[in-house]
Amino acid sequence: MAKYGSSSLAKKEQQLAYKLLLPAFIILILIAFYPLGQVFYTSLTDKTFATTKETHFIGLENYKELLGITIKELKPIIDEETGEQKIDPRTGKPQYQRPIRVLPRRPRLYRPLSQFQIFGKRFVIGASNPDFISSIWNTLVFTVLSVLLETILGLGIALVVNSKFKGRGVVRAVMLVPWAVITVVSARMWQWMLEPTRIGLFNTVFDKLGIGDGNIAFLSTPELQLPSLIMVDVWKTTPFMALLLLAGLQLIPDELYEAADVDGASKLRQFFSITLPLLKPSLAVALVFRTLDALRVFDIFQVILAQKRYSMASFNYYQLINARNMGLASAIGVIIFILIFIFAIVYIRMLGVDADD
Template sequence: MSLAAGARRQRGSSLVGNESRIAWLLMIPAFLVMAAVAIYPLGQVVGLSFTDARFATQNDDRQFVGIDNYRQLLSMTIRELPPIIDPATGQQEIRNGQPRFESWVRVLPREPLRYIEAYQFSLFGKRYVLGAVSPAFIKAAVDTVRFAVSSVFLETLLGMVVALILVTEFFGRGVLRTAMLLPWSIVTVVAARIWEWMLQPTRVGLFNTLLSDLGLGSGSIAFFQTEALQLPTMIAMDVWKTTPFMALLFMAGLSMIPKELYEAAEIDGAGPIRRFFSITLPLMTPTIAVALVFRTLDSLRVFDVFQVVLGGQRYSLASYTHSLLIDQRSVGMSSAASVLIFGLILVFAISYMRMLKVDTK
């Protein structure tokens, strides 16, 4: 009996081994395609990021510079701005009700790298300046993260609300589902131009006309020229266009939840809120994770909206990388910026997976 059992186990393990080998053989074409379209180009970009390559130059003219490109993009320092003392009073000088401080030019280092002001901020009654060798890159990174976090949060929240409404049965649901997808179906560049027209800083713009008629403004609000309004406007445009995509994903996830679970919970006396947090949200976690990863990846590499509407007034990481390559013709620097974008996206994706406890096995 023991010999027969051992033989059966040996045949079983041999069968499993054969199936495993067949599975790996079947995956070889996919791996080859991945290597051709993803791994090889990524390796090229990483390699170029360690050189001083310029656009349209020969390979022989490239020099290995190590991490100099990354150092130039990421080098930052924080220095305290000393107050300007009024010689007559011996106290800090006040102008227009605001205390005055020395210029950042006098406190930021110039050697071996020249630092330029990126941001100023106050903390515990003192004034500080954040200096960077590439302040435009730091500002683009901050704006991109703010854009991604805000837009993805709002799209997830609104997408879930829309999905919960549209999975219920009511008259006209099909029409609403079709209408919901219209913003998402519009090409991003076209949508950006439509919003640019509606937000013109004159009464020609739809929003300024409405605000003026309601007595909420002068009718000349410059949404794209006012620095404080630029990023919120970009976020609003993205939320309007991409919320239908999130709602569509959530509707697919909601349709997979068995109705028997809701019926049993309703019999037990669970209300709508408790059913949502006890049934819907836990079972929707994988779908939410996929939606968050896709949207975060997409929003962190946003390019078209910033490029079309702002046109260099303000950068996202992708549009700044484009500027490095096309305007400054620096292949090495733009490659380093691209690698940093890839790393940022990877960090966000892994964080989502861990936060939502998604099983990746």
């Protein structure tokens, strides 16, 4: 009888819990799931932003437009007189067919994205939307390099400010200044410093040091664009990583280091045997938060490079605001959501972030 009464009470408590949670579930559905579902549906249409044009359901055409990729072989150009492959007189390299000659034009137009050579044959990679494919690559490179540098530098800063020295509180406050600056403001500031003439700080300093001619186009040269953006992001976000890692260092008991000193362990041995293992949960959480934030990077690309080079988020903005292609922009948003969701699940499992940590 007592068992039955206990079971009945547990069921009533469970029902009460569901009733109390019901308002939260309704609000969550209204502010999260409904808009997300609306974006998914819009991505399957040709809807145009801010217009009265009739909307049609087009299925997966937006996704095919964004992710359409093909690879075609480029045939060498043969000299009819000698029967040998022609050589470009300007570059001295063998000549091949123009990519536009071999890439499909139907059912959609493919444009050249890049070329590669393997087993003596040359191939061209074509994309129906090369700007979006490039934006994926730009975002991934930016994420990997910026997060790696921010983690290394942030850990170094956290170790320094965690040690005891005079003025430690002031140093901890000052290190947060770059992170406190609004991203748009810091982007404009760095844009001035990266000016392609001696007006820019870096060109002025390099000119004084005899490096370059004082006219290095950091933001116009394709090879320097991503490194410049990574440098800006590292300057701004490293303090955030340092702050998260400092919080983790504060949780490590001092008694462990005192015992290690008694045993004669060096500082390097203490770092790898005590600090790094015990810092792993905080480091994993910091990496997850920072990486997912970097995958959604928008402001730095948009403010500094605009349409010179896209991230996934800035290309989404361009399609929605400039091109007014709301269907395509929604499809980009869905792709970003899926990529980040998959990345988050894999990343969390690899880093071992769980409830026990």
